[in-house]
Amino acid sequence: MSAIQGIEVPKWGLSMEEGTLSNWLIAEGDSFKAHQEICEIETSKISNVMEAPFDGVLRRIVAKPGETLPVGGLLGVVADASVPDAEIDAFIASRSQTNGAPAPAVAAAPSPAAAPPASAPKADAPAAAQASRPSESTQASVEPAGATQVPQPLLGKTDAGSVFATPHALRLANELGIDLGKVNGSGRGGRISLQDLENAIVSQGGRLATRQPVRRNAGPPRSRADDSRIPATPLARRLAVKLGVNLNDCRATGSHGRVCQADVELVHHARQENLPAPQQALVHVPDNSSFGTQPLSAMRRAIAARLQESKRNAPHYRLTVDLDLERMLSLRQEINASVPGVKVSVNDLLIKACAQALLKVPDVNVQYDEASQSIRRYADADIAVAVALPAGLITPIVRAANRKSIAEISEEMHRLATKAKAGTLKPDEFQGGTFSLSNLGMLGVRQFDAIINPPQAAILAIGAGEQRVVVHEGEIAIRNQVTVSLSCDHRVIDGALGATFLQELKRLVQAPTLMLA
Amino acid sequence: MTNDYDVLIIGGGPGGYVAAIRAAQLGLRTAVVEKQHLGGICLNWGCIPTKALLRGAEVAHTLANLEQFGFAVENPRFDIGKLVQHSRTVSAKLTSGIEYLMNKNGIEVIRGRARLIDKCMVAVTDDKTEIRLRAAHIILATGARPRALPGIEADGERIWTYFQALVPKELPKSLLVVGSGAIGMEFASLYNDLGCEVTLVELAERIMPQEDAEVAALVHKQFEKRGIRIHTSAALAAVDKGGEQLDCRLRLTNGSEQSLAVERVLLAAGIQANIEDIGLEALGVVTERGFIKTDQWCRTNVFGLYAIGDVAGAPCLAHKASHEAVICVEKLAGLEGVHPLDRDYIPGCTYSRPQVASLGLTEEQARAKGHTLKIGRFNYQANGKALAMGEAEGFVKAIFDADSGELLGAHMVGPEVTEQIQGFGIAHSLEATDESLQKVIFAHPTLSEAMHEAVLAACGQALHQ
Numbered sequence: 001m002s003a004i005q006g007i008e009v010p011k012w013g014l015s016m017e018e019g020t021l022s023n024w025l026i027a028e029g030d031s032f033k034a035h036q037e038i039c040e041i042e043t044s045k046i047s048n049v050m051e052a053p054f055d056g057v058l059r060r061i062v063a064k065p066g067e068t069l070p071v072g073g074l075l076g077v078v079a080d081a082s083v084p085d086a087e088i089d090a091f092i093a094s095r096s097q098t099n100g101a102p103a104p105a106v107a108a109a110p111s112p113a114a115a116p117p118a119s120a121p122k123a124d125a126p127a128a129a130q131a132s133r134p135s136e137s138t139q140a141s142v143e144p145a146g147a148t149q150v151p152q153p154l155l156g157k158t159d160a161g162s163v164f165a166t167p168h169a170l171r172l173a174n175e176l177g178i179d180l181g182k183v184n185g186s187g188r189g190g191r192i193s194l195q196d197l198e199n200a201i202v203s204q205g206g207r208l209a210t211r212q213p214v215r216r217n218a219g220p221p222r223s224r225a226d227d228s229r230i231p232a233t234p235l236a237r238r239l240a241v242k243l244g245v246n247l248n249d250c251r252a253t254g255s256h257g258r259v260c261q262a263d264v265e266l267v268h269h270a271r272q273e274n275l276p277a278p279q280q281a282l283v284h285v286p287d288n289s290s291f292g293t294q295p296l297s298a299m300r301r302a303i304a305a306r307l308q309e310s311k312r313n314a315p316h317y318r319l320t321v322d323l324d325l326e327r328m329l330s331l332r333q334e335i336n337a338s339v340p341g342v343k344v345s346v347n348d349l350l351i352k353a354c355a356q357a358l359l360k361v362p363d364v365n366v367q368y369d370e371a372s373q374s375i376r377r378y379a380d381a382d383i384a385v386a387v388a389l390p391a392g393l394i395t396p397i398v399r400a401a402n403r404k405s406i407a408e409i410s411e412e413m414h415r416l417a418t419k420a421k422a423g424t425l426k427p428d429e430f431q432g433g434t435f436s437l438s439n440l441g442m443l444g445v446r447q448f449d450a451i452i453n454p455p456q457a458a459i460l461a462i463g464a465g466e467q468r469v470v471v472h473e474g475e476i477a478i479r480n481q482v483t484v485s486l487s488c489d490h491r492v493i494d495g496a497l498g499a500t501f502l503q504e505l506k507r508l509v510q511a512p513t514l515m516l517a
Numbered sequence: 518m519t520n521d522y523d524v525l526i527i528g529g530g531p532g533g534y535v536a537a538i539r540a541a542q543l544g545l546r547t548a549v550v551e552k553q554h555l556g557g558i559c560l561n562w563g564c565i566p567t568k569a570l571l572r573g574a575e576v577a578h579t580l581a582n583l584e585q586f587g588f589a590v591e592n593p594r595f596d597i598g599k600l601v602q603h604s605r606t607v608s609a610k611l612t613s614g615i616e617y618l619m620n621k622n623g624i625e626v627i628r629g630r631a632r633l634i635d636k637c638m639v640a641v642t643d644d645k646t647e648i649r650l651r652a653a654h655i656i657l658a659t660g661a662r663p664r665a666l667p668g669i670e671a672d673g674e675r676i677w678t679y680f681q682a683l684v685p686k687e688l689p690k691s692l693l694v695v696g697s698g699a700i701g702m703e704f705a706s707l708y709n710d711l712g713c714e715v716t717l718v719e720l721a722e723r724i725m726p727q728e729d730a731e732v733a734a735l736v737h738k739q740f741e742k743r744g745i746r747i748h749t750s751a752a753l754a755a756v757d758k759g760g761e762q763l764d765c766r767l768r769l770t771n772g773s774e775q776s777l778a779v780e781r782v783l784l785a786a787g788i789q790a791n792i793e794d795i796g797l798e799a800l801g802v803v804t805e806r807g808f809i810k811t812d813q814w815c816r817t818n819v820f821g822l823y824a825i826g827d828v829a830g831a832p833c834l835a836h837k838a839s840h841e842a843v844i845c846v847e848k849l850a851g852l853e854g855v856h857p858l859d860r861d862y863i864p865g866c867t868y869s870r871p872q873v874a875s876l877g878l879t880e881e882q883a884r885a886k887g888h889t890l891k892i893g894r895f896n897y898q899a900n901g902k903a904l905a906m907g908e909a910e911g912f913v914k915a916i917f918d919a920d921s922g923e924l925l926g927a928h929m930v931g932p933e934v935t936e937q938i939q940g941f942g943i944a945h946s947l948e949a950t951d952e953s954l955q956k957v958i959f960a961h962p963t964l965s966e967a968m969h970e971a972v973l974a975a976c977g978q979a980l981h982q
Contacts, residue, residue, distance in 0.1 A: 234947060255953070336636065340801040343636040343820035414821065418653055419851035421523055422543045442519040 004079040004091045007058075010050060011071045012043065017305070018070045019043050021063040031057040035166055035193040039075065050075075055188070057081050059088050151204035154178045165192035172197055223248035232259035243268045299392040310454045313370065314489040318449045321502050323509045324472075325465050325480040331512045335406070346465055346482075347385070347439050348410040349512065354460060355381035355401035356515050357504040358435055364501045365434045367455040368492045375492050376455075384433030384453060385413065387420040394420050395453065397433045406515075441465055447483040457489040458498065460505075522548045524846065525639065525652035527631040527795065530557020532826030532838030533658035534615050539846040541622035548650070549624060550631040550641050555615040557660055559835040561608050566683050567703055569604035571868050574710035578870060585907055597688050597711070604683065633796030637821045654821050654849050657809060658838065659791040661827035666695065666784055669756055675763055676756060677783045679704070689713055689780035693765055695753045696786035697724035699867040702736070704783055706869035709745050716746040716777060718767060720786070723749055727865065729879040729928040731914060736930060739871055739910055748775070756782060790828045805830075813857035815845035823849070837863050864942055866935040871911050874938035877926035877945065880916055889919040891951065893975025895967045897931045899982050902962040908932035913971040915941070915951075922950030929968075937965050951976055 009019045019041040026038050037049045038058070056078035063075045074095050077088050156179025158170065163180040165173070169192045173180045183200040185192035198208055227247035232240070236259045240247050245267045247259050254260025296304065328349050335344050358365040358381040367376040380400040386393050396416035398409055419425045438450045441464035450461040465482040472479055484505075488498040508514050524540040526533045529551035540547040554561045580593050619626050627650075629643035638651050663671070663678035671678045682704050690713065694705045697719040709715045717724065717740070724740075724747060725733040740747060750770040757764035762778035769775065790808045800819050803810045808831075809824040811817055817824055823845050826838030840858060847855045867873040883890055897903035897911045911931020918925055927941035944954055951972055959969040973979045 255956075340636075340819045411820075414653065415851065418523060418545070418849055421545055422850035422852070424543075424851035424853075 003083055004077060004087060005054065005056065006074045006091070006095060007038070007050075007053070007076040007078060009041065009069045009071050009073045009075060012048060016043050016071060018068055018073075020068045021065055021075060023065055024061060024076075025049070026058055028058055028061050031055075033166075034187065035168065035195060051194070054078070059083065059085075060092065062092060148176060148201070148208050149206045150176050150178055150201060151206040153204055154182050154200060154206070156182065163192065164190060165197075166194060168194045169197045176201075222246065230259060231257055233261065235261050236264050240264045245271075297391055299389075299394075303392055306454065307451050310452050314368075314452050314454060314457075315491060316449075316452060316487050317490055317495065317498075318485050318487050319495070319498050319502055320447060320483060320485040321506055322468075322470075323482050323484060323506055324470075325482055325509070328509055328512045329465075329480055339407070342407045342410060343414075344406055344410045345413075346441075347437070347462070348406060348413055349515075350439075350460075350462060350509070351383050351385065351398055351401050351409050351413065351437060352404075352406050352515055353505055353508040353512070354435060354437060355383055355398075355404075356508055357501055359402050360504045361497070361501040363497050364458050364488075364493055366457050366492060367434065368457050368489060369455060378434045380434075382432055382434045384430075384436040384456070385416075386436065386438040386450075387417050389421060394425065394430055395433065395436060396420050396425055396430050436460070437462065441482065447485060449485050450487050452487050452489050454489075457492045458501075459487050461485045461487065520546075520637070520651045520653050522546045522625075522650065522652040524548075524654045524656065524849070525550065525650060526656045526658055527639065528557065528658035528660055528791075528826075528828075529555040529615070529626065530658060530660050530826065530838065531559045531835040532660070532842045533557065533656070534619070535839040536656050536658060536825060536842035536846050537624045538618060538622050539843050540850070541624050543846065543850045543852070545846075545850060547622075547624045548627055548652070549619065550627045550629060550639070552628070552630045554612050555619065555626065556608070556612045557835075558662075560611045560615070562680055562683060564835055565611055566604040566608045567679075567707070568868060569607045570600060570683065571703065571707055573600040573603070574707045574870070577710045577712070582907065595711070597685060601684050630794075632794065633800055633802075633822070636800065636819060639796075652821075654823065656815075656842075656845060657795065657817075657822070657824040657828055658826050658842070659795060659828045660838075661788040661790045661833055663784060664787040664789045666753065666786060669753060669782075669784065671784050672758075675758065675781055677781055679783070679785065682708075682783050691779040691781070692716070693718065693753070693763075693777070693779040693782045695782065695784050696720075697747075698727065698785065698787065699865070701783070701785035702867050702869040702873075704785065705740070705745055709740075709743055710870065714744070714779075716748070716779065718748045718751050718753055720752050720770075721749065725867070725873065728867075728873055728875055729914065729926070730881065731912075732873055732875070732928045732930045735911065736869065736871060736873060740869075743870075751775075753782070788827065788833055790830075792828060814848040814855075815841050832860070832863055832865065834863060834865065862942070862945055864938050866938065868935060871908075871931050872934045873928075873930050874934040875926070875928045876938055876941050877924065878916065879926060879928065880914075883916055883918075883925045888925060890925070891917040891919040891975045893917075893971040893973065893979070895970035895974055895979065895982060897964070897967055899970075900962075900964060900967045902964050902966070903932050905962070906932060913967045915968070915971040915975050917951045917975050922952055924949065924951070924954070927968075931964075931967075933964055937968060940965060940968055 021039060022042045023040040024038070025040065026032055032038055032052050032055065034054050035051045038052045039050050041048060041050050057080060058076055059079045060077040062077060063069055063073070069075065074092065077091055079088060155177055158173050158178070158180040164185060165180050169180065172194060178197065180192055180197070183192050183197055186196050187193050201208060223246040225246070225248050230247035231252065232247050233254055236254065237247070239261060240250070243264065245264050249267050250259045250263040251266070252259045253263055325346065328346065332344050332346065332349060335342055362377060365378050365381055369376055381402045382397050382399050383401045384395040384397045386395050396419070398404070398412055401409055404412070416425065416429060419429070433453070433456060436453045436456055436459040438459060439462040440448055441462055445463050447463045448461050450459045452459050461484065463483040465480055467478050468481045470477060470479050470481065486498050486502055523545035524547045526536050526547070526549045529549045533549055534555060537547050537549045559565060577595070580590065583590055616626070627641055629641040631639045631641045633655070634640045634649070637653060637655060638649060639655060641648050641650060665671070669676065673681055679700055688711055692708050692713050693716045694701045695718050697717055701717065702725065705715045705717045723730065723733050724737050737747060748767055748769070751767045753765060754768040754774070755766045762780060763782055765777055765779060765782060767775045767777070792804055792807065792809060797804065797809070800822070802822065803818045809817055809829050811824050811829045815823045815825050815829065825841040825845050827833040829841065837858070844855055844858060862877050864874065864876045878886065880890065880892065893915045895913050897909045900909065903909040908931070911929070911934065914928040915924065916926040917923065924941060924945045927938065929938055954972045955976060955978070957969065959966045970979050970981055974982065
């Protein structure tokens, strides 16, 4: 172990590439133990508390609250109190050289959007980027999904007086009904850490639940339980949300046994005393050049990162076909003219057709898990549909479109598109998806190629439906047609497979009654 | 095809313009189509200009009672033209305020008449041109107009609707008001205070049939005291316009007839929704008794089509329209925590003298619903502030469910009660009980102390009566 060590941005999930330091829970000069909570870090997905990887003394804080660093970026420096400051400086300097991009440089462009408050109502702008989040479990792939299973031998009740364990280990043991007396401690003086407890569970044949994002803090308790049923005055309830106070943590001294304003404020103040003083905002450097500089919004950054990754990693190829729309248009006309409560668009019908075609050619209805070198196959077609917004785009998802009627798809798409524009989509409405549609037909584009939305493996780009002169049944005819292009990830979808999908899609579009079959 | 707007609203009244502002606030591309004036009936021909005229009536009433306060004014002159001008100025000011709000929120205001021509599509015509607009969501907020009486046509000269009653060129000597809803009551009170001989005709057994019977009875008595003649259980059967005066024939429910001669007749027997010529039939929009049928989120039976305010049914009140506007827009935008409108608890105010304000169930309705009641009353005669103002006619009546303590209804008649009813509204909205209201400290001396006393009385603990 070297005398000087760095505390670095941890990698909490497959897709985690950077983290924003939101708060230090210890100050420079504080000593800490391994597994002690030392700071809070926010990613585009979660906000979590970082536990110390080892014991030590925090000599220098490198990352200030609000700074965004790549995974592995230097947050702080740990060294024995005897190590001179000059050596610490040298360590930081050497780190910023070996990092290539020096940490402070990355951190130099924090925008207000870089660290949105976790409770921002506009359900996370990094929407597009997250559009293809496979599932919670793959984020933390080191831990198997599902509930924690405690092996029989560990069950029991901890005698708190007789074991030496961290508060976290004690709390988890109580939650899971584990006797800590049966767990070996590896910490100083045989102290049992959370890690020891988790190791014990796994080594005895149990399994661990996916770790939930937790925001913990030293000091007063912080419940995470649902507090919607705790009786409280309207004022107290609102204040609690604003201050991030869980009503479970409050006394209830109001009328009728309700939590009142004073109860919430008490908890909040108790917490304030335990928090380090808020840091000063970073100085903004004015720009005198002839162009205006606009920091990327969180959504823009997400789009940029995600699509760059896709274009770089996924070997795209495209297949283009023309679809005859005549029968689909008359089906649409017939539905719309006869049912007041339904208005079906060509796009709605194409969503349905894609869903049915994906069921027929299930090898296209997949996601590619690059890290585990595996293909995830899905039974239902969750169709992500790109919706343009003034500030970017987002892909709300019509789940299990194969099981929905055309009217249901139309109603859902109408609802989701408006929610997208109002910024009220919930994460489960835009994350995931097994296939994407992008339609630029309304803007008069005849044909285009779209970039795959990873970890999906294919996307269909739809052009404008228009009258074209074509040869139809041996005659020159004017027919309504549309050109669509399928972009596929060749790593998992070969050319013939993509073509088979398009063949099936064409069959359904040109004989839409088959979609009912 | 792309949509021109996320939300397009037809009608710029208190339903339509509020819907537009809320939609724009939520980041939706929004437009309002208005054929005449932004602000609708409320700002131009209803709530606001009548209040301006009623302020004049209040001045007249004060002048008539100067002596009580030690003043004497010889022969005060009155120019009704100036009062009307005041009323129009106020309307114009507020209407331009709405223009400002539309601008500020980036809402496009399209002048013309809108007609639905397809789902999510309207045609807007002005004098010369027709444009077609597509919108993901279309909200109908076309409002309502005075209901026509069979056989009696409002000619706008001698037989009026509120449109003419708001801008009289001169004060008629006598006026027959048909209908004793809020509109009829306010104009009867107004013209009486200004010195006109007023007769009020109501088809129901009592005036103000929507209000609590005790309240209506007190207003009836007060109106008669002021010299307003009231005929209940009576209908205006015919008007003979042959003579210099209008010869009006009243038919009573018991079959007898009565006739009287007046200078002007004001038809105020309800309103009817503006559902014609907006393309409802072609799209198969379902209507019910002349109003567009909607669900709890203001949705019609047609895809992407909504209706709010008067056109979507009673009560035809501006604040109901505005409230529905917010519900409708927030719901379609996918906001969480939207609550449907509770039609039983929309406050109603009548700005006659005395004023009437109410919320929730009448005593009769509450009994019919099977509640065990706890009722408290308090008379303004025992309220210091009311006596000091010299306006102590009236009372507060609070109705609670005896078991749950829920505030079922509140009925107020008397000085400035329209400004006070919100206290009960807040209490009901926060589900306060009789007990929680008892504990509130009301400032002294205020008119609102009567509310507190009524609550205390309901619990058998009144202090000042």
